[in-house]
Every structure is written in structure tokens, then in C-alpha cells.
Amino acid sequence: MQRFINDPDFVVEDTLRGFVKAHSDLVKLADNPKVVAAADAPILGKVGVVTGGGSGHEPAFIGYVGRNMLDAVAVGEIFSSPTAKSFYDAIKMADGGRGVVCLYGNYAGDNMNVKMAVKLAAKDGIDVRTVVANDDVCSAPPDEREKRRGVAGEILMWKCGAAKAAAGASLEQVRATAQKAIDNCRSIGVGLGPCTLPAVGHPNFAIEPGTMEVGIGHHGEPGARVEPLKRAADVARDMVKTVLDDHNLPAETEVAILISGLGATPTNELYILNDTVESEVRARGLKVARTYVGNLFTSLEMVGATLTIMALDEELKQLLSVEVACPVRL
């Protein structure tokens, strides 16, 4: 393993210390060192917006804490849900007296820990509503959408939910908008190379050279199929097709495109993918309103990329245009 690590058992703690030093104008560590909060959190009179998840996905989740964005984030071990206590502490850090939404991804551990945190918060009189992201189309068939995992579409859910909260909306309005945002997202991942958990020391799955895993998850969950690696344009076309076949959008729909690297793919290759993605989306009669390209939601040093396409209405389009100040440029 060729990695910048002090102690494999403390990579998360070390990451957070460095992160807060780099972005002290925007974020702070809570008393619970596994909770990152916006510098000005909680904002009185505003609905709090929190999320949480395992580490190893940086800049998610912590990079999306800031002004007009997330108020607090619960941080877990690498690829492992934060504790119920950390979700609860994040909720408390975000509580400005009008309730808190917890917008998180559909994973067994997160579901359990959030459920327990919501109960703890209820004892303090904090009203918490949740939205569970399930945008990954290859993780379950369309009729079992509730089983699908949450992936990079979460970023757009956070942005819309947080912008709605910043505009003064009520708890229920923020929840409903975040729910609509994620319902309008579909994502797919393609993996070209595996990743290694620092504390484990070797990759826990393999992708044979010359092949790609279509539909891979954010923790290396196996995809829908393994195929020979193709030219970027062909991969991009397949990704668009899988996402839009699931989405079934009427012509003229405005969309946002989000392409994220999984950690070890050079950024230029993400633009190569976007070149075809954007042409394909237009060729299908859709209008591209916004595009985000970069390492926005990674999986340690996995080689690969995810594509998210979000259908926009006037509200979501406006919310995506709200300026934010968080460590990631959005």
C-alpha cells in the first residue's frame, strides 16, 4: 500500500483534524470529534440540515458543510456508518429551533443509527424528519426502488434541501423538497479498479485488467455486469442509456448532470466522459441546465466514475442556483 497514513486505525481522526485546519473559515469540529459543523451553526430560526456517512468518500460528506449548505455532518469510520451518538450530536449542532432534516443514503447501518438518533433527539424535543437517498439504479430493479443505495445524487439532494432551508422554509417544506430532489435523481457507477481500506491493507475485490464493472457501488458493491473495457464515448453512452431508461423523462425536460470520479481517475477523463454524456443527453431531447464535474463523491482510490442525472422543475433549478460557501466548489 502506497499511502499517506500515520496509523491505519486513526485515518478518520487525522483526516478531520487536517480538514478543519484547512477550512476553519467555513467549518468547525463539534465537541464530538466525529461531527463537523458549519462555522455559524446552529442558525436560530432556520431548519437544520444534516447528513452523515462513512469516511473514504471525501470530499463527501464533510466538504458540503457550510453556508447555505449542510449545517452538520456525522462522520463514520471508513465505509462504515457513523454512530447513533454522532448522528444525534450532528442533529443537536444543527438545531436552530425549527427542527432538523437528516438527508442520508440508504445503507443498513445508516438506517439503524439514524433511527436511534431520531429517538434520542425526540427526547430533547427536537423534531427530526428524514429523507433516504436511493438514486443508484443498478442496485435494485425499478419496482424495488426502496432497496436502492444512495450515491452521488445525495449532493444535489443536500444542495436543494439546504437552499430551501436557508430561504426560511418550514421543516415539512424542506423535507418535501429534499425528497423531490432525490426522487428526481438517477445515478450509475462504473468501476475500473478496486480500492483498499487502510486498516485492511489489501483490496477486498478485484476488477480484472481490461474489464469494467458496470453498476458498481460506492463501497465496491458488485455491479450489474462485468464487461470488457470500452472507449470512453461508448462507456458514457451506456451510462446515459441506463440512467435515462430508468428515468423516463419527457422531451424538453431540463436536467442537471453530475459526473464524479471515484478517487483515482484523472479529472481529465471525467471531462472526456462529460463530452459524450452532454451530447447524448441533448440528443435525447433534454436540456442541460447545470453540469458538475469533479471528484465530488469518491470511494477511496477506486478507479471509475459515477453519472447522476437530475430532472429539474423551476423550484429545483432555482435552488441549485443558490450560492453556497462550503469547502467544495458547487
Next chain:
Amino acid sequence: MQQFSNSDSGDIVLAIAQRIVENRVHLSDIDGLIGDGDHGVNMAKGFGIAAERLRGKARPLSASLTVLGDVLMTEIGGSMGPLYGVMFSGFAESLNDVVEIDAAAFERMLRTGLAEVQSIGDAKVGDKTLIDSYAPALEAFSAATAKGDGFATALDALIAGAEKGRDSTIELVAKIGRASRLGERSRGVLDPGAASCAIILRSLAEGAKAKLRVVP
């Protein structure tokens, strides 16, 4: 009748924690076949913290179980933190007012723990999870006491039931949790949660057995 006392049995929990720490690599290796490969790492981290807090302090069994449950719920996260956290907290609550633990109290403890696990997870027997070790172990213990076996014999049945249940997961397809995304590809491999649960139940049963006293 056989029983053991709550007040001087806290060291059983330390022994459980130590067994998990010793199995760090083993559990991670099993998990690497169908999961992230971090089950042993995360379990050893949490149980190791609990061991630090328990070492050198004589506590009742119920108090030590509370310490372990709290540590798992507040320090581990993932799925196993809450699942084992509520299980040990459930054990503790069930034993809080018990002075002498006989087979009936032990069975009540096991039932409470199982109910707690099932209250936050959705797994059933056959889903390839820790329940596949736990449920048959409890069933075996309960069947043994029902037919009049002593506490010690019932504890042996508990261990055998847990390990048979653990091994049954090899042939199962995961229905829940991260491994469920593998479908058929999860067949042929032990479930890491079932493996750690069997270690916990064996260690618990052996600890209890070593403390049993015969009372008239």
C-alpha cells in the same frame, strides 16, 4: 439446581471482548469475501475500547454488559455497533434486578437480546446474518432446559446451536445488509456477523459455565 451470581461475573464480558479482539483478522478476512473486509477491524476497535474500560474492575455481569452495550452504540457505528449495542444493553436490562442467574433468567436474557436486535434490524432466520447463529442457539438452550437438562448441558447446547447456525450461513444467499447486493455470489461463504455472534455466544456460555454452582 445450577446457577451463578450476577455480582461477581463481570469478567465474563471482558473475556467476550478479548475473544473478539483476538479474532480481528479472522473476522475481517471472512468479511472481505462478501463485504468490505472491515468487520473484524471495527468490532475489535469497539470491543477493545470496552475491554480497556472493564479491565481490572470487579463489576456485576449486568453492569459490565451495560458498559459494553454503551461503548458499542456510541463508539462503533456501522451496522454492528447498534445491533450488538442493543443486544448487550438488552442483556443488561434483563439481568439488572437478578441476584442469582439460573437457566430461566439466562433464557430471559437471551430472549430480550434477540428481541432488541430484531427491533432495529429486519433480519429473519435464513437471511444470512447474525440471527442465523443467535436464533438456533436460543432454541437449543430452550429445548434443553425444557426437557429437564441442567444449566451446564443447556449451555453446551447453546454453543452447539450457535455454531451449527453459523455454519448454516455458508449455504445461504444474503437477503439483507451489504452482502445482499451480491445475490447468488454470496453463497458458499460464512456470514461475518453470524461468525462473530457465534464467538460471542460461545464465550458467554463458557464464562457462565465456569461459574456455575449447584444449590439445593
